Amino acid sequence: MSSEPHIFFSDVNERQGSFLRRTMLMGGATALGGLALVGRLAHLQLFKSEEFATLATRNQFNFRQVPPPRGLIKDRNGVVIAGNRPSFRVLVVRDETKDLDQTLDLLGQLLPDTLERRRTIIREVNAAPRFSPVPVKSDLTWEEFSKVNLHAAELPGVMADMNEARYYPHGGAYAHVVGYVAKVSDRDVQAIRDKGEQPPSILFNPGFRIGRQGIERSLDLDLRGVEGGRKVEVNARGRVVAEDIAGSRPAVQGSEVVLTLDNDIQQRALEVFGEEAGSIVVMDVRNGDILAMVSAPSFDPNLFVSGVPGPIYRAWADYERRPLLDKALTGVFAPGSTFKPVTGLAALAKGIDPNRRITCTGGFYLGRRFACHATHGPQDMRDAIKNSCNVYFMTVATEIGPDAIADVARNMGFGQTFDIGIGGQKPGLVPDREWRRRNPVRGDANWYPGETPSYAIGQGALTVNALQLAVYTSRLANGRQAVMPRLIKSVGGVEQPPSGDLRELPYPPELLAVLRDGMNRVTDVGGTGFRNSQLGLGAVRMAGKTGTAQARNYGSGSRKSAGRPWAEKDHNLFIAYAPIDDPRYAVAVIVQHGGMGGGTAGAPRAREVMKVALLKDPEIRRRIEQAGFAETEDPGAHEAGVLEDAASDTTPAAAAEAPLITPAEAPGTPEAPQ
Amino acid sequence: MTASALTRPGERDRLSTKFAELDWRIIGLLCILAGIGTAMLYSIAGGHWQPWAAKHLIRFGVLLAGMIALAMVHPKWWFHAAYPVYGVLLFMVLLVEFTPLGYVAGGAKNWLHLGFIRIQPAEFVKIGLVLALARWYHGHSAQDARWSWKLLFPVGIIGVPFILVAKQPDLGSAMIIGLTGAMMMFMAGLSWRVIGAAVAAAVAVIPPFVMFGMHDYQRNRVLTFLNPEADPSGTGYNIIQSKIALGSGGLMGKGYGLGSQSQLEFLPERHTDFIFSTVSEEFGFIGSFTVLACYVALILISLRIAALSHSHFGRLSAAGMTAFVALFMLINGAMVMGLAPVVGVPMPMLSYGGSSMMTVMIGFGLVLSTRVHRYAELPKGQGLF
CATH class of the missing domain: 3.40.710.10 (DD-peptidase/beta-lactamase superfamily)
Incomplete structure (x- = not known):
């Protein structure tokens, strides 16, 4: 083989000529491809940039609703009939849990009663938006609260916080006249829609309660207050990385209602x-x-705030002296x-x-x-x-x-x-x-x-x-x-x-x-x-x-x-x-x-x-x-x-x-x- | 002193002459791109050298030295090493496939665990492929390259790694292997009629392959690409977020370190496959245009180097290396801009990842070697091995 000449001119010319033509074509194709990418870039970055800027801002900033504290109801001498008390609660964010089932298993070891309501919890968590925290248990004892906080690292997507819950310090004394608040039901939303109005978004906040009976119901709009908002910067996992104070507004507590009752x-x-x-x-x-x-x-109207357990409600409804x-x-x-x-x-x-x-x-x-x-x-x-x-x-x-x-x-x-x-x-x-x-x-x-x-x-x-x-x-x-x-007697001082x-x-x-x-x-x-x-x-x-x-x-x-x-x-x-x-x-x-x-x-x-x-x-x-x-x-x-x-x-x-x-x-x- | 066709014998083999013969435009462009990559990785990490930027820069430094060293290697060594290198790399792919040394990551078994280092043989096998093809074509006539039964050899050289890598399944790498091989066959002078027939066959075969021959996640990627809005939180998320990042960058960009999509992690895989989106978000149209221009310049310069080589091996190997870098760039660019399905192809020099950078740098080492030794003539027929 080595005796053969290294270069056959005809062959070289043919191979080289073909290669050069083809390489020119490839170079041209690459340049065209680059041009196509530049065209696409121009399309996205120059002509549609405003649209995407809006989307990016929507990604970046989140308006977190802050439910307003409900207005107090007092008797004629200023004794609180319906107030708000701090409540420790556990929330689950679906998108932050790796596996909801597994998370609930672990949570069940800390809070055994969440196991009983497991199906309800899963339904509520799945119904809520992905990044939105859903309360799975309210009114934790301090012990339970600290236990959940202690194990927070092992429970991604689970967090414990404090909010305000409606509280009726006098139990049944005002159950009928003042009434009570309860979770917003589909019927409440439908009732508003039937009136041809758009239900306010606060109604869909899982922590929000609506007045159901008595004064709580008739003066619901006065007692409700105005929800606040926190303009927060969130990352892709929904975690808040910063808060824009200037873009936030505080919640306004509902009007105070004073009754003529003593x-x-x-x-x-x-x-x-x-x-x-x-x-x-x-x-x-x-x-x-x-x-x-x-x-x-x-x-006890307090039971309605977090939801009356079925057996208790049936007992009330069935009792011949008709407590409800x-x-x-x-x-x-x-x-x-x-x-x-x-x-x-x-x-x-x-x-x-x-x-x-x-x-x-x-x-x-x-x-x-x-x-x-x-x-x-x-x-x-x-x-x-x-x-x-x-x-x-x-x-x-x-x-x-x-x-x-x-x-x-x-x-x-x-x-x-x-x-x-x-x-x-x-x-x-x-x-x-x-x-x-x-x-x-x-x-x-x-x-x-x-x-x-x-x-x-x-x-x-x-x-x-x-x-x-x-x-x-x-x-x-x-x-x-x-x-x-x-x-x-007065609403908001009037x-x-x-x-x-x-x-x-x-x-x-x-x-x-x-x-x-x-x-x-x-x-x-x-x-x-x-x-x-x-x-x-x-x-x-x-x-x-x-x-x-x-x-x-x-x-x-x-x-x-x-x-x-x-x-x-x-x-x-x-x-x-x-x-x-x-x-x-x-x-x-x-x-x-x-x-x-x-x-x-x-x-x-x-x-x-x-x-x-x-x-x-x-x-x-x-x-x-x-x-x-x-x-x-x-x-x-x-x-x-x-x-x-x-x-x-x-x-x-x-x-x-x-x-x-x-x-x-x-x-x-x-x-x-x- | 500059070498020319008239340089005295022996002069060209001096190291100082070779060094002077290096194409500094290529080295400069690679430095610019690696520098931009490092800067972006620094930005994505929230202004920290860890975990990516420092490693990226160090790797580039080491590989740059390696690349220049490779550029000094005479093409005859490349030529002789072509088949053995191809064989060894193919063997590593087989190791991944059939031994416990293979390592699964991201749904595909494409890592080789060698104790001290983890590498992706699918990346390196492209180098072997280019060398082997160049060597084969070097020894065959234009007639053979146009159309003959002997083309079964190059088809086999391409087909074996293609099938093995596709089985891993690493569709992105397999596609690059197949396309790189196809481009080399094209540049070697494949008949236009055959090309036309192959394209027609591909058009006929690909849709049924997508529906029946693919893994679920691969099919999802393709279907998602066709309609990303169908599942914005699932498989379409990547493309949508990437387009938002690009588009929101506008003309001038949001500023270095200020890209909300990248910094707040809305952009997935932002340090590897989607790093170009970060460039576009933070530096806008001007920044991304500059980067694309660098790539196109790099490729055109490399192709010119290939064209100026005196040996067919040199021409084809340099053009082949350039071809796969061009494919990386075009496919990745199209992917992040929503023009191609998400296939897991990195942006050369920008994306974080050792195997990818090493492949590219070895490739440019070969290109530079071709440049330095452009007058070298190689034996036709069998080499040392």
Whole structure:
């Protein structure tokens, strides 16, 4: 081979020529390729650079929402009813976890209860944006919190922090009136969309809570505040590397809401119910401020903040005494004998002489016999209220007719709702001929005369709620003005008006004075409410009216409540105001299925609550102290025992053992109402 | 003194003459590119020499010395070493494939673990390929190179490493091997008709291969390239973020160390495959244009060196080395600009990575050697081995 010449010229020329041509082509192609890249660069960097700059900024900066602290709700004296407390919580960021399952396994070793809710947690984490932290457990103890922090290095994507959670320091006392907050549900969002509005983005913040009931719901927008934002620079893993202070704005706390409620009265009002069900409303008769509004039994609204565990919610929902129902506003009851002053006022307004005597023979006849609970003999209006004589009011009612009664009932506050800032109120029903025309019974649109006697004593189609009873009592006690209730004292420092214009009552004050005379006698010696209406505050005394409302039709059977199941007992009502000589406070009590006789279950509760209201009033307190009430007779000493019976659990046996409250065993004191 | 065709015999073999014959434009351009690479790695690390910039610079220094040393080596040694080097490198690829020394990283088994060092034989095998092809064509006529049954040899020389590397599976390297080989066959004088037929065949074969012959992650890359917006958080993320980095750089760039996409890690693989995006983001159109111009200049100068060589081996080996550097540059550039699928091809001299830089520097060592020894004539036929 080595003998061959090294260069064959023809070959070289051909190979070299071809190579040179091809290399020129390759060089050209490379240059063209470079040119194509430059063209692409120009396209991206010169013509579309603004678009990409926006995208880069969107990558780089993140607007982190800061949920605003919710506005406080306070009572009239500044006691916090709904506040915020710090809560330690654990959050998971999906994008920072290597493997969500594995992370949750590890987390489960630290916080065993996250294992139970594992499926919920996975669903929530997957539903949230990739970089967004999702709370998986709130309200950690300090121990748990530090444990999670200690193991943070082994748990990528898990972090522990502190936020604010809604807190109701008084538990169930305000559960119905103030309501509660809860997680935002799809229904909340849908409701906003249905109104044609765009739901605010804060709603989708996992830590945000929306007002669900009561004041929390009706003033939600005021309490919510304005969310803040932190303009932060984040890296690709969503970790914050810097914060742009100038681009951030702080969250603004929601407005402070002050209610007219008084914490001491409210607490006492719930306390006196014990295990009984019902409602108490306390009002200032001078201006309509609601000092207490309670529905019993109650529930702990704090549980709703983080979500009520299923079994507890079912227990609440299934309990026959209905803790979740607001009995003060959405429960309607027949007022029973507490309605008699309305009938009386209607009669007086129609010109019937209050001194006219009507003889009670134990029954009233109109087609059939309407029984009275005793034979009272001749009665004027004041006596009839004192003794709660059915015959008297049935007689006058048949003389004036149902429309006159309905007219007065409406003027006194029945058959309507009040704009006190809580929705869902039931107006109840004030029947009259017009109502009957629109709601005929078996085709008969005429008011049947036999309906009037029942109407006169607060039975029949008539229904009222506890707030209406309190408004009615306040107007009776006030004597001149149709006071309107007010629950929200101020929002964000702005004083709120009462729920309506203040009007004069369309009745001469002398007429109302007659009824008040009668109610004073109810709580005086021999009255139906005497035993349980003594405040023991010397000259400061309480006037009232008892009431029993049938919860069912007794037919010819016994009306006694003792021995009956709870749900078959009568509702027990009591309305009261005090002091008698210068009325300031009105109380309306409804004890659901509290048993017969307004003096037994209703009156002692009204008395206890009234005492708190009176003793909190500095002027009244001064007056009592000046008179030296310690020396005055104090029936409350033994009455307290009765209250405990009533408050704890009036089992039929216990009621029977208390001799003074059973009319059958104490015939000398006509305790029984109606 | 400058060597010429008239230089006296023996004069050309003096080291000082050889040294003077080095093409300093190439060395200068390589220094500029490696310097830009070091600066970008320094910037990406948040203004630190660690973990990348210092190593990159040191490697470049060592390899620069090595490259100049290789440039001094007479082409006959390259010529004689061509087949053995090819064989050894192929053996290393086989080691990766079939022995426990192979090492899996990033979904592909393409690292060789030799205890003291980890290397990617798939990178180096290109050098062996270029040398072996150049040697084969050196010994064959233009007629053989145009079209004859003997072309089965170069096809085999290309095909064996191509298949082995593609099986690893390292599609990017396999593609470079295949294309480098194809370009060499083209430059050696392959008939235009055959080229036309091969292109037609490729067009017919590639779509079914993509659908059925590829690993899932490779197919995803191709499909993602065709429609990156379909999965912005998954496989399309790289391309989208890279385009954002490029585009947001604008004309002048965001400034050195101020690229938000790179600094905040939105840009993936920003120290290796996507380093060009960082250049573009921080220095804008002007910076990236400059870098591309450097590459094109480097390639054109190298091709001219190849064209001026007196031996066919020298021509083809220098052109082959240039071809794969050009392929690296064009494929990587197209990839980061969203014109090609993400295939894992680094940007020569800019991207961090020893194997890649070493391959490129050895390649330019050969190019410079061709330049220095451009008058050298090599024996036709068998060499020493």
